Amino acid sequence: MDFFKKKPTVEQQVRQNDRVLKKQQRDMTRDRQKLEQEEKKLELEIKKAAKQGNKQAATILAKQLINLRKQKTKSYAMGTKISAIGNQQKLMHSNMKMANAMGTTTKTMTEMNKVMDPQKMAKTMQEFSKESTxxxxxxxxxxxxxxxxxxxxxxxxxxxxxxxxxxxxxxxxxxxxxxxxxxxxxxxxxxxxxxxxxxxxxxxxxxxxxxx
Incomplete structure (x- = not known):
């Protein structure tokens, strides 16, 4: 059945890609919010372990906090990348529109040049001038x-x-x-x-x- 499925147009494909990218951005934003909540919990637990003098627990929690912050940094970087991809897609779509417009214009000019034979027009004008004289x-x-x-x-x-x-x-x-x-x-x-x-x-x- 997929063989008979109609291929989407460029505009439809761009809209579909835009929806996918926005969904990914929303998912990553929710993940970062969860990471930030987890980060605050770890900070509280590290402070609690330090007050209790439990250096081993504080060290383990500190390593988890470092990894969590690295993950959050990666999430921000990926979000920026996804946003850049979305902008790049819009630019590509705009360039395609301009290319299509240029193609249509070129075709129109080609057809006009076929109709407007310069040699024939020059001959016609010469004959007109001759007959007018x-x-x-x-x-x-x-x-x-x-x-x-x-x-x-x-x-x-x-x-x-x-x-x-x-x-x-x-x-x-x-x-x-x-x-x-x-x-x-x-x-x-x-x-x-x-x-x-x-x-x-x-x-x-x-x-x-x-x-x-």
Whole structure:
């Protein structure tokens, strides 16, 4: 049946060992207390034998007292040793936890390094930079082409009408603030296109807006 018994975990084994060590400490403490009681009895008996002048009995009792005290000293030393073993076990357990944590961290880093192929990432970033540059160049070419097409239309009157209409709208919104500013040419798109607007008129309108 012991073959099928489940092996305890490290934490369980540490707790079990700690219970055993504590029990041994308690047993040794009780033994020392008994030795101390016996020591006091021997001291009284030695004094009694000395008063009676019984040197032989006092000598025998003194030897027993010496052995008893040696035993008590050994008990204290063993108790210190057991306490040190308990502390050492706790330190070992703590080191094992740190080692396990390092092992888990190492495994995680290994998996991440497998996923994060530096060469592949560098290639991806290079391709991204390349395609981004091509897109910017394409956009610039399209913008230049559109500008050429619009400029080749030759419809300057229509452009003047649009500018004039924008100035009219601005003048309507801020008419109360443009008392001293040159008045914009008002009217719909058709009227504005007929009257037209000169470059100097536009400059005056913009200068007046800047002063607001």
């Amino acid at each position: 091509k897109m910017e160049m394409t956009e610039e070419m399209i913008d230049d082409t559109l500008d050429d097409i619009l400029c080749e239309s030759g419809d300057e009157e229509e452009q003047d009408a649009i500018v004039n209409q924008v100035l009219d709208e601005i003048g309507i919104e801020i008419s109360g603030k443009m008392v001293n500013a040159p008045s914009a040419i008002r009217g719909d798109l058709g009227e504005s296109s007929k009257k037209g607007v000169s470059d100097s008129d536009i400059e005056q309108q913009l200068a007046a807006l800047k002063d607001l």
